[in-house]
Amino acid sequence: MDPNYLKDIRVLVIEDDEDDWFLIEKTFSSILDSPFHAEWASTYEAGIAAIEEDRHDVYLVDYRLGVHTGTDILELARPESRRQPFILLTGVSDQSLERKTLRLAAADYLVKGSFDATTLSRTLLYALQRKYIEQRKIDQLIELNQAKEDFISIASHQLRTPATGVKQYLGMVIEGFAGEVPPEQQPLLKMAYESNERQLRIINDLLKVAQVDSGKLKLQREPVQLAGLLRQVTDELRGTIADRSQSLVVDTVPTTDTFIGDEDAIRMVLENIIDNASKYSPTGSAISVQVWSDDTTVTIEVIDTGVGIQAEDLPRLFEKFVRIDNPLSTKVGGSGLGLYWAKQIIDLHDGRIDYRINQPAGSIFSIVLPKATQTVK
Amino acid sequence: MAEKSLTILIVEDDEDLNKAYQMIISSAGHSVSSAFDGKQALTAIEGGLKPDIIFLDLRMPVLDGIGFLKKYNPNNHDATVVVFSNYDAQDEVDEAFTLGAHRYVLKARAAPKELLRIIADIAHEKQAS
Numbered sequence: 001m002d003p004n005y006l007k008d009i010r011v012l013v014i015e016d017d018e019d020d021w022f023l024i025e026k027t028f029s030s031i032l033d034s035p036f037h038a039e040w041a042s043t044y045e046a047g048i049a050a051i052e053e054d055r056h057d058v059y060l061v062d063y064r065l066g067v068h069t070g071t072d073i074l075e076l077a078r079p080e081s082r083r084q085p086f087i088l089l090t091g092v093s094d095q096s097l098e099r100k101t102l103r104l105a106a107a108d109y110l111v112k113g114s115f116d117a118t119t120l121s122r123t124l125l126y127a128l129q130r131k132y133i134e135q136r137k138i139d140q141l142i143e144l145n146q147a148k149e150d151f152i153s154i155a156s157h158q159l160r161t162p163a164t165g166v167k168q169y170l171g172m173v174i175e176g177f178a179g180e181v182p183p184e185q186q187p188l189l190k191m192a193y194e195s196n197e198r199q200l201r202i203i204n205d206l207l208k209v210a211q212v213d214s215g216k217l218k219l220q221r222e223p224v225q226l227a228g229l230l231r232q233v234t235d236e237l238r239g240t241i242a243d244r245s246q247s248l249v250v251d252t253v254p255t256t257d258t259f260i261g262d263e264d265a266i267r268m269v270l271e272n273i274i275d276n277a278s279k280y281s282p283t284g285s286a287i288s289v290q291v292w293s294d295d296t297t298v299t300i301e302v303i304d305t306g307v308g309i310q311a312e313d314l315p316r317l318f319e320k321f322v323r324i325d326n327p328l329s330t331k332v333g334g335s336g337l338g339l340y341w342a343k344q345i346i347d348l349h350d351g352r353i354d355y356r357i358n359q360p361a362g363s364i365f366s367i368v369l370p371k372a373t374q375t376v377k
Numbered sequence: 378m379a380e381k382s383l384t385i386l387i388v389e390d391d392e393d394l395n396k397a398y399q400m401i402i403s404s405a406g407h408s409v410s411s412a413f414d415g416k417q418a419l420t421a422i423e424g425g426l427k428p429d430i431i432f433l434d435l436r437m438p439v440l441d442g443i444g445f446l447k448k449y450n451p452n453n454h455d456a457t458v459v460v461f462s463n464y465d466a467q468d469e470v471d472e473a474f475t476l477g478a479h480r481y482v483l484k485a486r487a488a489p490k491e492l493l494r495i496i497a498d499i500a501h502e503k504q505a506s
Contacts (some may be wrong), residue, residue, distance in 0.1 A: 091404065157436075158486075160484075161391045161394065162393070163486050164391075164392065164394060164485065164487075165393040165394050165397060167485070167488065168397035168401070168487075168488075168489065169393075169397055171489045172397065174491070175488075175490055177400065177401065177404055177489065203486075204463070204485060205420045207463070218467070264467065289395045
C-alpha cells in the first residue's frame with residue numbers, strides 16, 4: 001500500500017465559529033507526530049471556494065454554517081465523485097442527521113466536544129484509507145474497461161484486414177477474374193462470400209460500438225434533407241431486398257423535411273433497421289417506410305410483417321450483445337450490436353427510437369429526430 | 378466501351394490486399410504501381426511516376442495516408458485521390474478531404490466490380506474535363 005497518502009495531510013476545516021476553530025486547532029496540535037496540516041475556512045463561501053481549488057486531502061465540515069449547513073456543502077461538492085473524504089462536525093449527536101450525511105456520502109461524523117486528539121486522528125486516517133482503497137478500485141475498473149475497449153478495437157482492426165482480403169479474392173473468383181466458374185461451384189462460392197460479408201459486418205459493428213462507447217465518436221450537426229437521405233438508403237438496399245423477393249415501399253417525403261444531425265450515422269441507422277425488417281420477414285412480403293413531421297420533429301417508421309418480437313423480450317431489445325430468439329435468429333446471424341448502436345446514435349441526436357408490435361404480425365420501429373428549425377443543444 | 382488505360386497507384390500496407398487490388402485493376406487494362414506506405418508512394422512519384430488515380434489507405438506504418446496527403450498536396454497534381462475508408466474512420470476521411478482527397482470508398486464495400494466502377498467513373502470525368 002502506498003503510505004504517502006498518510007503523510008503531510010492537508011485538512012480543510014470549514015467552521016464559522018472562531019472559538020470552535022481554536023478548539024479544533026488545539027486538538028490537532030495535541031496529536032503526537034501529527035501528519036496533519038489544518039487550514040481554516042471561516043465561512044460557507046470560503047469553504048466552497050477552497051474545495052473548488054482541490055488542494056486539500058480531507059475536509060472537516062461544520063454542520064451549522066450561518067444560513068447554510070454542512071449538508072448543503074455535501075450536496076454541492078458531491079463527495080462520491082471526489083478523491084477527498086468529507087467528515088461532518090455537529091454540535092449534538094442526531095440519528096436523522098447521521099443518516100442524511102451518510103446518504104450524501106460523507107465518510108464519517110464527529111460530535112464537537114466529544115472527540116479527543118486520538119479519535120480525531122483515527123477518524124481522519126481511516127476515512128483517508130477507505131477513500132484511497134475505493135479510488136484504487138475505481139482506477140482498476142477504469143483500467144480494465146480501457147483494456148477491454150483496446151482489446152476489442154485492436155482485435156477487430158486486426159481481423160478486418162484479412163477478412164477484407166478474403167472478400168477481394170472471393171469476389172474476383174465469383175466475378176470471373178480467374179476464368180469461368182463451373183455452375184455447381186457458384187452457390188458454394190456465393191455462400192462463402194456471404195459468410196465473409198457477415199463477418200465483416202460483425203467486425204464493423206464491434207468497432208462502431210467501441211467508438212461510441214469510448215465517447216470518441218464525433219457527430220456532425222448539420223441540416224440533413226430527409227428525402228435525399230431516404231433515397232440513398234432505399235437505393236442501397238433495394239437490391240438486397242429484391243434478392244429476398246420482397247418489396248420496399250417508401251412514403252413520399254416532403255422535400256422540405258430536414259433534421260439536424262449526422263447524415264452518415266443516420267443513414268447507417270436506417271439501413272440497419274430496414275435491413276433487419278427485411279431479414280426477419282418472409283419472402284414476398286413488403287417493408288414499408290412511412291415519414292411524417294410536426295413543428296419540432298420528423299418521424300420515420302419502418303414497418304414489417306415478419307417474425308416480430310415477443311413482449312417479454314422488449315426490455316432487452318436495445319441492449320448490447322442481445323440477440324432475440326425467434327424462428328429466424330440462427331439463420332440470420334449477427335452481433336447483437338446493431339440496435340444498441342442505433343439507439344446510441346439516435347440518443348446522441350437528442351432523438352428517440354421506439355418499438356411496437358405490428359398487428360397481426362411483425363414489427364414497427366420508429367425514429368424521431370429534432371427538426372432543423374429547432375435549436376439543438 | 379473502350380476505356381482509356383490509366384496509370385493507377387495503390388498505397389496499401391497489407392500485402393494480400395495490395396496484391397488483390399493490383400490484380401483487379403490490371404485486369405481492366407490499367408497500368409498499376411504499388412506502394413506499401415506513404416513514403417514509398419512519395420518516392421515513386423518523385424521518381425517520375427504520374428498516376429491518374431491514387432488509391433490511398435489511411436492507416437499505414439512509416440507514413441500514413443494523412444501524412445502522405447500533407448506532403449503530396451493533391452491540389453498541385455492531376456491525380457484523383459481515392460481514400461480507402463472504414464466505418465469508424467470518419468474523422469480521418471474528413472481530414473483527408475480537407476487535405477485535397479477527392480473520393481472515398483469503404484473498404485468493406487470495395488468489391489472488385491465496385492473498384493472498377495469507380496475507376497471507370499473517374500476515367501469518364503477525366504475524359505470529359
